[in-house]
Amino acid sequence: MAAFAGPEIERLIGLLSKLPGMGPRSARRAALALLKRREQLLSPLAASLAEVADRVVNCRMCGAPDTRDPCSICSDPNRDQSLICVVEDAGALWAMERAGAFRGRYHLLGGLLSALDGRGPDALRIKALVERLEPGEVKEVILALPATVDGQTTAHYLAERVSAAGTQVTSLARGVPVGGELDWLDDGTIAQALRARRPA
Amino acid sequence: MAAFAGPEIERLIGLLSKLPGMGPRSARRAALALLKRREQLLSPLAASLAEVADRVVNCRMCGAPDTRDPCSICSDPNRDQSLICVVEDAGALWAMERAGAFRGRYHLLGGLLSALDGRGPDALRIKALVERLEPGEVKEVILALPATVDGQTTAHYLAERVSAAGTQVTSLARGVPVGGELDWLDDGTIAQALRARRPA
Numbered sequence: 001m002a003a004f005a006g007p008e009i010e011r012l013i014g015l016l017s018k019l020p021g022m023g024p025r026s027a028r029r030a031a032l033a034l035l036k037r038r039e040q041l042l043s044p045l046a047a048s049l050a051e052v053a054d055r056v057v058n059c060r061m062c063g064a065p066d067t068r069d070p071c072s073i074c075s076d077p078n079r080d081q082s083l084i085c086v087v088e089d090a091g092a093l094w095a096m097e098r099a100g101a102f103r104g105r106y107h108l109l110g111g112l113l114s115a116l117d118g119r120g121p122d123a124l125r126i127k128a129l130v131e132r133l134e135p136g137e138v139k140e141v142i143l144a145l146p147a148t149v150d151g152q153t154t155a156h157y158l159a160e161r162v163s164a165a166g167t168q169v170t171s172l173a174r175g176v177p178v179g180g181e182l183d184w185l186d187d188g189t190i191a192q193a194l195r196a197r198r199p200a
Numbered sequence: 201m202a203a204f205a206g207p208e209i210e211r212l213i214g215l216l217s218k219l220p221g222m223g224p225r226s227a228r229r230a231a232l233a234l235l236k237r238r239e240q241l242l243s244p245l246a247a248s249l250a251e252v253a254d255r256v257v258n259c260r261m262c263g264a265p266d267t268r269d270p271c272s273i274c275s276d277p278n279r280d281q282s283l284i285c286v287v288e289d290a291g292a293l294w295a296m297e298r299a300g301a302f303r304g305r306y307h308l309l310g311g312l313l314s315a316l317d318g319r320g321p322d323a324l325r326i327k328a329l330v331e332r333l334e335p336g337e338v339k340e341v342i343l344a345l346p347a348t349v350d351g352q353t354t355a356h357y358l359a360e361r362v363s364a365a366g367t368q369v370t371s372l373a374r375g376v377p378v379g380g381e382l383d384w385l386d387d388g389t390i391a392q393a394l395r396a397r398r399p400a
Binding site for chain 1: 209222234244249253270
Protein backbone atom coordinates (compact mmCIF):
# COMPACT_ATOMS: atom_id res chain seq x y z
CA MET A 1 0.00 0.00 0.00
CA ALA A 2 1.26 3.49 -0.77
CA ALA A 3 2.57 5.44 2.20
CA PHE A 4 0.29 8.45 1.65
CA ALA A 5 -1.24 7.98 5.10
CA GLY A 6 2.19 8.15 6.74
CA PRO A 7 4.21 5.16 7.97
CA GLU A 8 2.66 5.22 11.47
CA ILE A 9 -0.90 4.91 10.19
CA GLU A 10 0.12 2.33 7.56
CA ARG A 11 1.76 0.27 10.30
CA LEU A 12 -1.41 0.46 12.40
CA ILE A 13 -3.52 -0.66 9.43
CA GLY A 14 -1.13 -3.55 8.82
CA LEU A 15 -1.40 -4.74 12.43
CA LEU A 16 -5.19 -4.33 12.55
CA SER A 17 -5.51 -6.41 9.38
CA LYS A 18 -3.94 -9.37 11.25
CA LEU A 19 -6.89 -9.57 13.65
CA PRO A 20 -9.32 -12.41 12.85
CA GLY A 21 -12.13 -11.31 10.54
CA MET A 22 -10.22 -8.22 9.42
CA GLY A 23 -8.82 -7.69 5.94
CA PRO A 24 -6.89 -4.76 4.47
CA ARG A 25 -10.12 -2.89 3.71
CA SER A 26 -11.81 -3.34 7.07
CA ALA A 27 -8.51 -2.57 8.83
CA ARG A 28 -8.43 0.76 6.99
CA ARG A 29 -12.01 1.47 8.08
CA ALA A 30 -11.07 0.58 11.66
CA ALA A 31 -8.02 2.88 11.56
CA LEU A 32 -10.23 5.65 10.21
CA ALA A 33 -12.74 5.15 13.02
CA LEU A 34 -9.87 5.26 15.53
CA LEU A 35 -8.49 8.49 14.03
CA LYS A 36 -11.95 10.08 14.12
CA ARG A 37 -12.55 9.19 17.75
CA ARG A 38 -9.15 9.74 19.32
CA GLU A 39 -10.26 10.61 22.84
CA GLN A 40 -13.12 8.13 23.06
CA LEU A 41 -11.56 5.14 21.26
CA LEU A 42 -7.94 5.45 20.09
CA SER A 43 -6.33 6.46 23.39
CA PRO A 44 -8.47 4.13 25.57
CA LEU A 45 -7.73 1.19 23.23
CA ALA A 46 -3.99 1.97 23.29
CA ALA A 47 -4.08 2.12 27.09
CA SER A 48 -6.17 -1.05 27.36
CA LEU A 49 -3.84 -3.05 25.09
CA ALA A 50 -0.80 -1.81 26.99
CA GLU A 51 -2.43 -2.80 30.28
CA VAL A 52 -3.31 -6.27 29.02
CA ALA A 53 0.19 -6.70 27.56
CA ASP A 54 1.73 -5.58 30.87
CA ARG A 55 -0.47 -7.26 33.42
CA VAL A 56 -2.13 -10.35 31.92
CA VAL A 57 -0.19 -13.58 32.39
CA ASN A 58 -1.08 -17.24 31.89
CA CYS A 59 -2.17 -18.96 35.10
CA ARG A 60 0.53 -21.42 36.29
CA MET A 61 -2.18 -23.97 37.09
CA CYS A 62 -4.68 -23.96 34.21
CA GLY A 63 -2.96 -21.69 31.68
CA ALA A 64 -5.85 -19.22 31.39
CA PRO A 65 -4.94 -15.57 30.76
CA ASP A 66 -5.64 -13.40 33.82
CA THR A 67 -4.03 -10.60 35.82
CA ARG A 68 -3.89 -12.97 38.79
CA ASP A 69 -1.66 -16.03 38.98
CA PRO A 70 -3.17 -18.47 39.95
CA CYS A 71 -6.14 -17.10 37.98
CA SER A 72 -9.43 -16.04 39.56
CA ILE A 73 -11.01 -19.43 38.83
CA CYS A 74 -8.11 -21.53 40.16
CA SER A 75 -7.87 -19.36 43.30
CA ASP A 76 -11.65 -19.46 43.94
CA PRO A 77 -12.22 -21.77 46.96
CA ASN A 78 -15.84 -22.31 45.85
CA ARG A 79 -14.81 -24.09 42.65
CA ASP A 80 -14.78 -27.86 42.90
CA GLN A 81 -11.15 -29.02 42.99
CA SER A 82 -12.05 -32.60 42.06
CA LEU A 83 -13.25 -31.65 38.54
CA ILE A 84 -11.02 -30.47 35.68
CA CYS A 85 -12.51 -29.42 32.35
CA VAL A 86 -9.96 -29.63 29.51
CA VAL A 87 -10.46 -26.97 26.81
CA GLU A 88 -8.52 -25.91 23.73
CA ASP A 89 -8.06 -22.25 24.63
CA ALA A 90 -9.42 -19.24 26.52
CA GLY A 91 -12.23 -18.83 23.97
CA ALA A 92 -13.58 -22.28 24.87
CA LEU A 93 -13.17 -21.51 28.59
CA TRP A 94 -15.18 -18.27 28.18
CA ALA A 95 -17.88 -20.18 26.28
CA MET A 96 -18.10 -22.76 29.12
CA GLU A 97 -18.30 -19.99 31.73
CA ARG A 98 -21.03 -18.20 29.77
CA ALA A 99 -23.03 -21.45 29.87
CA GLY A 100 -22.61 -21.26 33.66
CA ALA A 101 -23.07 -25.01 34.11
CA PHE A 102 -19.56 -26.01 35.26
CA ARG A 103 -18.35 -25.41 38.81
CA GLY A 104 -14.95 -27.09 38.64
CA ARG A 105 -11.63 -25.83 37.32
CA TYR A 106 -10.13 -25.75 33.85
CA HIS A 107 -7.04 -26.84 31.98
CA LEU A 108 -6.12 -25.05 28.74
CA LEU A 109 -4.22 -27.15 26.21
CA GLY A 110 -3.13 -24.15 24.15
CA GLY A 111 -4.15 -25.88 20.91
CA LEU A 112 -4.95 -29.30 19.51
CA LEU A 113 -2.85 -32.19 18.23
CA SER A 114 -2.51 -31.75 14.49
CA ALA A 115 -0.64 -34.00 12.08
CA LEU A 116 -1.13 -31.39 9.37
CA ASP A 117 0.42 -28.55 11.38
CA GLY A 118 3.01 -30.90 12.90
CA ARG A 119 1.79 -30.19 16.45
CA GLY A 120 2.54 -33.11 18.76
CA PRO A 121 1.84 -33.71 22.48
CA ASP A 122 4.91 -31.74 23.58
CA ALA A 123 3.55 -28.56 21.99
CA LEU A 124 0.46 -28.72 24.24
CA ARG A 125 0.08 -28.39 28.01
CA ILE A 126 -0.47 -32.16 28.43
CA LYS A 127 2.41 -32.83 30.82
CA ALA A 128 1.09 -30.05 33.07
CA LEU A 129 -2.34 -31.73 33.05
CA VAL A 130 -0.94 -35.12 34.07
CA GLU A 131 1.04 -33.44 36.86
CA ARG A 132 -2.15 -31.86 38.19
CA LEU A 133 -3.63 -35.36 38.53
CA GLU A 134 -0.76 -36.78 40.58
CA PRO A 135 -1.81 -35.60 44.07
CA GLY A 136 -4.99 -37.67 43.58
CA GLU A 137 -7.45 -34.86 44.40
CA VAL A 138 -8.94 -34.80 40.91
CA LYS A 139 -11.73 -37.37 40.50
CA GLU A 140 -12.83 -36.62 36.94
CA VAL A 141 -11.40 -34.98 33.83
CA ILE A 142 -14.07 -33.69 31.42
CA LEU A 143 -12.89 -33.26 27.84
CA ALA A 144 -14.64 -30.26 26.21
CA LEU A 145 -12.84 -30.33 22.86
CA PRO A 146 -14.23 -29.42 19.45
CA ALA A 147 -16.01 -32.14 17.44
CA THR A 148 -13.45 -31.86 14.64
CA VAL A 149 -10.82 -34.36 13.46
CA ASP A 150 -8.06 -32.63 15.42
CA GLY A 151 -10.33 -32.19 18.45
CA GLN A 152 -11.26 -35.87 18.50
CA THR A 153 -7.68 -37.04 17.89
CA THR A 154 -6.63 -34.93 20.87
CA ALA A 155 -9.51 -36.29 22.97
CA HIS A 156 -8.53 -39.91 22.22
CA TYR A 157 -4.92 -39.24 23.11
CA LEU A 158 -5.85 -37.43 26.34
CA ALA A 159 -8.34 -40.13 27.36
CA GLU A 160 -5.51 -42.69 27.28
CA ARG A 161 -3.06 -40.49 29.17
CA VAL A 162 -5.58 -39.53 31.87
CA SER A 163 -6.86 -43.12 32.29
CA ALA A 164 -3.26 -44.28 32.64
CA ALA A 165 -2.92 -41.79 35.51
CA GLY A 166 -5.87 -43.53 37.18
CA THR A 167 -8.40 -40.71 36.80
CA GLN A 168 -11.88 -41.00 35.27
CA VAL A 169 -12.30 -39.31 31.85
CA THR A 170 -15.56 -38.13 30.30
CA SER A 171 -16.48 -36.08 27.23
CA LEU A 172 -19.21 -33.52 26.54
CA ALA A 173 -22.29 -35.28 25.13
CA ARG A 174 -22.98 -35.00 21.40
CA GLY A 175 -26.53 -34.46 20.24
CA VAL A 176 -29.17 -32.09 18.96
CA PRO A 177 -28.32 -28.52 20.13
CA VAL A 178 -30.96 -26.62 22.09
CA GLY A 179 -33.31 -24.98 19.57
CA GLY A 180 -31.86 -27.13 16.81
CA GLU A 181 -34.23 -28.13 13.99
CA LEU A 182 -33.53 -31.65 12.73
CA ASP A 183 -33.92 -30.39 9.19
CA TRP A 184 -30.88 -28.12 9.61
CA LEU A 185 -28.63 -30.57 11.42
CA ASP A 186 -25.86 -32.47 9.67
CA ASP A 187 -26.23 -36.25 9.35
CA GLY A 188 -23.33 -37.01 11.69
CA THR A 189 -24.96 -35.14 14.56
CA ILE A 190 -28.31 -36.84 13.99
CA ALA A 191 -26.65 -40.27 13.89
CA GLN A 192 -24.72 -39.56 17.12
CA ALA A 193 -27.85 -38.22 18.81
CA LEU A 194 -29.73 -41.37 17.83
CA ARG A 195 -27.01 -43.67 19.16
CA ALA A 196 -26.89 -41.71 22.42
CA ARG A 197 -30.71 -41.64 22.81
CA ARG A 198 -32.08 -41.57 26.34
CA PRO A 199 -35.37 -42.56 27.99
CA ALA A 200 -37.80 -39.62 27.55
CA MET B 201 -20.86 -9.95 30.18
CA ALA B 202 -19.61 -11.82 33.22
CA ALA B 203 -16.18 -10.80 34.48
CA PHE B 204 -14.67 -14.31 34.28
CA ALA B 205 -12.00 -13.07 31.87
CA GLY B 206 -10.92 -10.35 34.30
CA PRO B 207 -11.83 -6.65 34.06
CA GLU B 208 -8.81 -5.76 31.90
CA ILE B 209 -9.65 -8.29 29.17
CA GLU B 210 -13.37 -7.44 29.38
CA ARG B 211 -12.51 -3.75 28.90
CA LEU B 212 -10.35 -4.62 25.87
CA ILE B 213 -13.20 -6.68 24.36
CA GLY B 214 -15.60 -3.79 24.97
CA LEU B 215 -13.32 -1.32 23.16
CA LEU B 216 -12.60 -3.70 20.28
CA SER B 217 -16.34 -4.23 19.77
CA LYS B 218 -16.69 -0.50 19.02
CA LEU B 219 -14.55 -0.81 15.88
CA PRO B 220 -16.56 -0.83 12.65
CA GLY B 221 -17.52 -4.33 11.56
CA MET B 222 -16.87 -5.77 15.02
CA GLY B 223 -19.54 -7.10 17.35
CA PRO B 224 -19.24 -8.61 20.83
CA ARG B 225 -18.45 -12.04 19.38
CA SER B 226 -15.78 -10.98 16.88
CA ALA B 227 -14.27 -8.65 19.49
CA ARG B 228 -13.87 -11.65 21.76
CA ARG B 229 -12.20 -13.60 18.95
CA ALA B 230 -9.89 -10.65 18.31
CA ALA B 231 -8.99 -10.39 22.01
CA LEU B 232 -8.27 -14.12 22.01
CA ALA B 233 -5.98 -13.79 18.97
CA LEU B 234 -4.19 -10.91 20.69
CA LEU B 235 -3.71 -12.93 23.89
CA LYS B 236 -2.37 -15.88 21.89
CA ARG B 237 0.13 -13.78 19.98
CA ARG B 238 1.37 -11.35 22.62
CA GLU B 239 4.84 -10.71 21.25
CA GLN B 240 3.89 -10.66 17.56
CA LEU B 241 0.57 -8.82 17.75
CA LEU B 242 -0.58 -7.55 21.16
CA SER B 243 2.52 -5.54 22.11
CA PRO B 244 3.15 -4.16 18.58
CA LEU B 245 -0.49 -3.09 18.27
CA ALA B 246 -0.40 -1.40 21.69
CA ALA B 247 2.79 0.44 20.69
CA SER B 248 1.41 1.38 17.27
CA LEU B 249 -1.81 2.79 18.72
CA ALA B 250 0.13 4.74 21.34
CA GLU B 251 2.39 6.15 18.61
CA VAL B 252 -0.54 7.18 16.44
CA ALA B 253 -2.33 8.70 19.45
CA ASP B 254 0.83 10.60 20.39
CA ARG B 255 2.16 11.74 17.07
CA VAL B 256 -0.64 11.96 14.51
CA VAL B 257 -2.31 15.36 14.28
CA ASN B 258 -4.75 16.87 11.82
CA CYS B 259 -3.05 19.03 9.16
CA ARG B 260 -3.78 22.73 9.79
CA MET B 261 -4.34 23.22 6.05
CA CYS B 262 -6.40 20.29 4.79
CA GLY B 263 -7.32 18.53 8.04
CA ALA B 264 -5.81 15.15 7.03
CA PRO B 265 -4.31 13.01 9.81
CA ASP B 266 -0.52 12.85 9.56
CA THR B 267 2.56 13.05 11.78
CA ARG B 268 3.59 16.20 9.90
CA ASP B 269 1.74 19.52 10.06
CA PRO B 270 1.27 20.69 7.32
CA CYS B 271 0.77 17.09 6.13
CA SER B 272 3.01 15.36 3.59
CA ILE B 273 0.61 16.22 0.74
CA CYS B 274 0.18 19.92 1.66
CA SER B 275 3.94 20.33 2.15
CA ASP B 276 4.79 18.57 -1.14
CA PRO B 277 5.95 21.26 -3.59
CA ASN B 278 5.11 18.97 -6.52
CA ARG B 279 1.38 18.99 -5.74
CA ASP B 280 -0.61 21.53 -7.76
CA GLN B 281 -1.57 24.38 -5.40
CA SER B 282 -4.29 25.65 -7.74
CA LEU B 283 -6.47 22.54 -7.28
CA ILE B 284 -8.33 21.55 -4.11
CA CYS B 285 -10.27 18.31 -3.90
CA VAL B 286 -12.95 18.39 -1.18
CA VAL B 287 -13.55 15.02 0.49
CA GLU B 288 -15.61 13.84 3.44
CA ASP B 289 -12.82 12.28 5.49
CA ALA B 290 -9.41 10.58 5.41
CA GLY B 291 -10.96 7.38 4.01
CA ALA B 292 -12.07 9.26 0.88
CA LEU B 293 -8.65 10.94 0.63
CA TRP B 294 -6.92 7.54 0.78
CA ALA B 295 -9.27 6.22 -1.92
CA MET B 296 -8.44 9.20 -4.17
CA GLU B 297 -4.71 8.69 -3.57
CA ARG B 298 -4.99 4.98 -4.35
CA ALA B 299 -6.56 5.93 -7.69
CA GLY B 300 -3.43 8.05 -8.26
CA ALA B 301 -5.19 10.39 -10.69
CA PHE B 302 -5.21 13.63 -8.66
CA ARG B 303 -2.10 15.81 -8.31
CA GLY B 304 -3.57 18.73 -6.36
CA ARG B 305 -4.26 19.13 -2.65
CA TYR B 306 -7.17 18.13 -0.46
CA HIS B 307 -9.62 19.59 1.98
CA LEU B 308 -11.30 17.30 4.51
CA LEU B 309 -14.76 18.38 5.64
CA GLY B 310 -14.80 16.04 8.62
CA GLY B 311 -18.32 14.87 7.77
CA LEU B 312 -21.37 15.82 5.72
CA LEU B 313 -24.29 18.17 6.30
CA SER B 314 -27.09 16.14 7.78
CA ALA B 315 -30.53 17.35 8.79
CA LEU B 316 -31.18 14.02 10.47
CA ASP B 317 -28.06 14.14 12.65
CA GLY B 318 -28.44 17.92 13.16
CA ARG B 319 -25.03 18.61 11.59
CA GLY B 320 -24.95 22.12 10.07
CA PRO B 321 -22.20 24.01 8.19
CA ASP B 322 -20.48 25.13 11.42
CA ALA B 323 -19.79 21.49 12.36
CA LEU B 324 -17.75 20.99 9.17
CA ARG B 325 -14.47 22.56 8.02
CA ILE B 326 -16.23 24.83 5.53
CA LYS B 327 -14.99 28.17 6.91
CA ALA B 328 -11.43 26.84 6.66
CA LEU B 329 -12.07 25.92 3.01
CA VAL B 330 -13.35 29.41 2.13
CA GLU B 331 -10.33 30.95 3.88
CA ARG B 332 -8.01 28.81 1.73
CA LEU B 333 -9.61 30.36 -1.38
CA GLU B 334 -9.06 33.98 -0.31
CA PRO B 335 -5.44 34.44 -1.48
CA GLY B 336 -6.71 33.71 -5.04
CA GLU B 337 -4.18 30.95 -5.80
CA VAL B 338 -6.82 28.22 -6.04
CA LYS B 339 -8.35 28.04 -9.53
CA GLU B 340 -10.68 25.07 -9.08
CA VAL B 341 -12.39 23.22 -6.26
CA ILE B 342 -13.32 19.62 -7.13
CA LEU B 343 -16.10 18.13 -5.00
CA ALA B 344 -15.49 14.42 -4.44
CA LEU B 345 -18.43 13.73 -2.14
CA PRO B 346 -20.53 10.56 -1.88
CA ALA B 347 -23.54 10.23 -4.20
CA THR B 348 -25.91 10.04 -1.22
CA VAL B 349 -28.59 12.48 -0.07
CA ASP B 350 -26.27 14.01 2.56
CA GLY B 351 -23.33 14.03 0.13
CA GLN B 352 -25.31 15.85 -2.55
CA THR B 353 -26.86 18.30 -0.05
CA THR B 354 -23.34 19.13 1.09
CA ALA B 355 -22.12 19.44 -2.51
CA HIS B 356 -24.93 21.89 -3.38
CA TYR B 357 -24.19 24.00 -0.34
CA LEU B 358 -20.44 24.03 -1.02
CA ALA B 359 -20.93 24.83 -4.71
CA GLU B 360 -22.76 28.02 -3.70
CA ARG B 361 -20.21 29.03 -1.07
CA VAL B 362 -17.22 28.40 -3.34
CA SER B 363 -18.81 30.15 -6.34
CA ALA B 364 -19.58 33.12 -4.11
CA ALA B 365 -15.86 33.26 -3.31
CA GLY B 366 -15.21 33.54 -7.06
CA THR B 367 -13.63 30.11 -7.54
CA GLN B 368 -14.67 27.51 -10.13
CA VAL B 369 -16.40 24.39 -8.68
CA THR B 370 -16.64 21.00 -10.34
CA SER B 371 -17.83 17.55 -9.23
CA LEU B 372 -16.64 14.02 -9.95
CA ALA B 373 -18.48 12.64 -12.98
CA ARG B 374 -21.29 10.13 -12.44
CA GLY B 375 -21.57 7.18 -14.77
CA VAL B 376 -20.94 3.52 -15.34
CA PRO B 377 -18.03 2.33 -13.15
CA VAL B 378 -15.07 0.66 -14.86
CA GLY B 379 -15.93 -3.02 -15.29
CA GLY B 380 -19.58 -2.29 -14.48
CA GLU B 381 -22.18 -4.47 -16.19
CA LEU B 382 -25.30 -2.50 -17.08
CA ASP B 383 -27.40 -5.39 -15.83
CA TRP B 384 -26.07 -4.91 -12.30
CA LEU B 385 -26.25 -1.11 -12.16
CA ASP B 386 -29.05 0.75 -10.42
CA ASP B 387 -31.45 2.77 -12.56
CA GLY B 388 -30.29 6.13 -11.21
CA THR B 389 -26.70 5.53 -12.31
CA ILE B 390 -27.80 4.42 -15.78
CA ALA B 391 -30.04 7.48 -16.15
CA GLN B 392 -27.21 9.82 -15.06
CA ALA B 393 -24.72 8.07 -17.38
CA LEU B 394 -27.15 8.50 -20.26
CA ARG B 395 -27.69 12.22 -19.60
CA ALA B 396 -23.94 12.73 -19.31
CA ARG B 397 -23.20 10.74 -22.49
CA ARG B 398 -20.15 11.78 -24.52
CA PRO B 399 -19.05 11.40 -28.16
CA ALA B 400 -17.45 7.94 -28.53
